[in-house]
Amino acid sequence: MDEPALIQSAQRGDLDSFNRLVLEYQTPVYNLAYRIMGEGDSASDAAQETFISAYKNIRRYRGGSFKGWLMRIVTNACYDELRRRKRRPAASLEALSVVETGPDADSEARLVSQTEGPEAHAERSELAAAIQHCLDGLPDDQRMAVVLCDVQGMDYAEIARSMRTALGTVKSRIARARLKLRDCLHSHGELLPAAFRLEGDPS
Amino acid sequence: MTRFPSSDRDLEQLSAYLDGNLSASDRAAFETRLTADPSLQSALDDLQNIKTRLGALPVVRAPRNFTLTPAMIGQSARRASTWLPALNFATAIAAVLFVALVAGNVLGRSGTVSTAAPAPAAEVSLAQAPANADTAAVTDTAEPPVALQAPVASAATESAAEPFTGTAGVGGGAGGGAPAVAPATSAAQKQTATETSVPTLEGLLRVADTPTPETLPTVTAVPSVPEAPTAEPAPAGVAPAGSIWQIAQLALGLVLIGLITASVIVRRKK
Numbered sequence: 055m056d057e058p059a060l061i062q063s064a065q066r067g068d069l070d071s072f073n074r075l076v077l078e079y080q081t082p083v084y085n086l087a088y089r090i091m092g093e094g095d096s097a098s099d100a101a102q103e104t105f106i107s108a109y110k111n112i113r114r115y116r117g118g119s120f121k122g123w124l125m126r127i128v129t130n131a132c133y134d135e136l137r138r139r140k141r142r143p144a145a146s147l148e149a150l151s152v153v154e155t156g157p158d159a160d161s162e163a164r165l166v167s168q169t170e171g172p173e174a175h176a177e178r179s180e181l182a183a184a185i186q187h188c189l190d191g192l193p194d195d196q197r198m199a200v201v202l203c204d205v206q207g208m209d210y211a212e213i214a215r216s217m218r219t220a221l222g223t224v225k226s227r228i229a230r231a232r233l234k235l236r237d238c239l240h241s242h243g244e245l246l247p248a249a250f251r252l253e254g255d256p257s
Numbered sequence: 258m259t260r261f262p263s264s265d266r267d268l269e270q271l272s273a274y275l276d277g278n279l280s281a282s283d284r285a286a287f288e289t290r291l292t293a294d295p296s297l298q299s300a301l302d303d304l305q306n307i308k309t310r311l312g313a314l315p316v317v318r319a320p321r322n323f324t325l326t327p328a329m330i331g332q333s334a335r336r337a338s339t340w341l342p343a344l345n346f347a348t349a350i351a352a353v354l355f356v357a358l359v360a361g362n363v364l365g366r367s368g369t370v371s372t373a374a375p376a377p378a379a380e381v382s383l384a385q386a387p388a389n390a391d392t393a394a395v396t397d398t399a400e401p402p403v404a405l406q407a408p409v410a411s412a413a414t415e416s417a418a419e420p421f422t423g424t425a426g427v428g429g430g431a432g433g434g435a436p437a438v439a440p441a442t443s444a445a446q447k448q449t450a451t452e453t454s455v456p457t458l459e460g461l462l463r464v465a466d467t468p469t470p471e472t473l474p475t476v477t478a479v480p481s482v483p484e485a486p487t488a489e490p491a492p493a494g495v496a497p498a499g500s501i502w503q504i505a506q507l508a509l510g511l512v513l514i515g516l517i518t519a520s521v522i523v524r525r526k527k
Binding site: 076109110179 | 265271278304312316318321323
């Protein structure tokens with residue numbers, strides 16, 4: 055894939071070229087949205103909105119990592135949606151019910167695995183479901199900060215820009231989120247396979 | 258389970274140390290504490306574990322493709338871009354028409370006041386006064402066109418009193434837009450005076466006597482018009498015309514407001 059050429063064509067309004075970029079990056083975009091939003095439907099909406107927004111604003115793209123640019127857009131889309139839900143709690147009833155009943159089983163069943171055997175795949179899926187469940191239990195701001203840091207690998211400054219907040223706030227949110235995740239995973243310790251338990255978990 | 262540092266500062270330092278976000282001096286000081294405090298080291302191990310597990314979360318396959326169709330981006334944008342100029346044009350046209358209508362209404366109203374109101378007054382004064390055969394004839398012929406009734410009648414009155422009747426033309430001009438009867442009459446008198454090179458003393462006295470004092474009060478004396486048989490068509494003909502103007506004005510105003518609102522909505526959607 056000649057990414058710069060596709061981007062240039064897309065900047066001239068060629069939708070086919072842009073769609074080739076979509077196919078290339080839709081998985082990381084959807085994954086980030088899924089980890090932040092906590093369930094598949096909202097993640098799909100955020101991903102779709104991201105690509106629409108990216109196409110409409112592609113003339114503003116000034117080089118650098120195209121994937122990073124898309125990740126910033128999806129982060130903003132998720133952040134705006136979470137804030138909108140906070141302002142209008144009725145709109146997030148569906149999401150709340152998902153959080154209460156656990157992670158999106160369908161999505162976790164679609165985990166990409168090419169090398170694992172069925173048993174290892176099942177164990178890993180179980181752990182992933184437990185982690186996602188613990189992530190879903192975090193306050194929105196903490197979940198977003200820790201996903202951007204530990205799942206997405208962004209640095210603190212980048213996270214602060216995406217979340218439109220101070221660096222110190224990001225630092226604090228990540229620390230608290232990790233502590234809560236640790237406590238949550240300890241409480242799930244008995245349910246997890248031995249290989250995935252945290253140090254000090256009951257055996 | 259590892260006991261975690263109770264202070265927020267220690268927790269944040271642990272987390273920042275893990276991410277390599279401590280300054281060199283803070284890092285050195287924190288490493289000294291780590292070697293001296295096994296529980297702090299254990300807490301660091303727990304956080305490292307969490308970070309590793311989050312980073313190792315498996316990739317979730319997207320449930321569908323997110324490729325875009327023209328309907329998703331093109332059509333909505335195209336629709337907005339084609340509707341917006343049309344809306345702007347329609348709004349501009351409506352605004353111009355509205356202003357023209359208001360102006361026309363204002364001018365028309367002042368015109369009908371100056372022309373229609375004196376008409377019965379003149380006729381009442383004619384009816385009250387012993388009718389001159391000439392004036393009655395002129396008044397009869399001037400009845401059907403309502404707008405011209407007043408000027409013609411007053412002109413007829415003046416023509417009955419005056420030998421020079423240039424006021425008929427002046428009266429028509431006053432009917433086109435003079436705001437009040439008295440200035441119109443005085444303007445008529447002025448023009449009459451200027452048009453006639455040598456006005457007679459008798460004529461000047463009659464002009465001064467007859468129209469001005471009687472026309473002003475008779476503007477308010479319209480209700481008494483039914484007494485005069487020739488006065489009936491005037492109010493009946495003027496009132497509907499005025500209400501039609503107002504209805505048209507109101508309707509166009511509403512259309513204008515609707516168009517402006519639509520333009521704003523389309524612009525915001527775009």
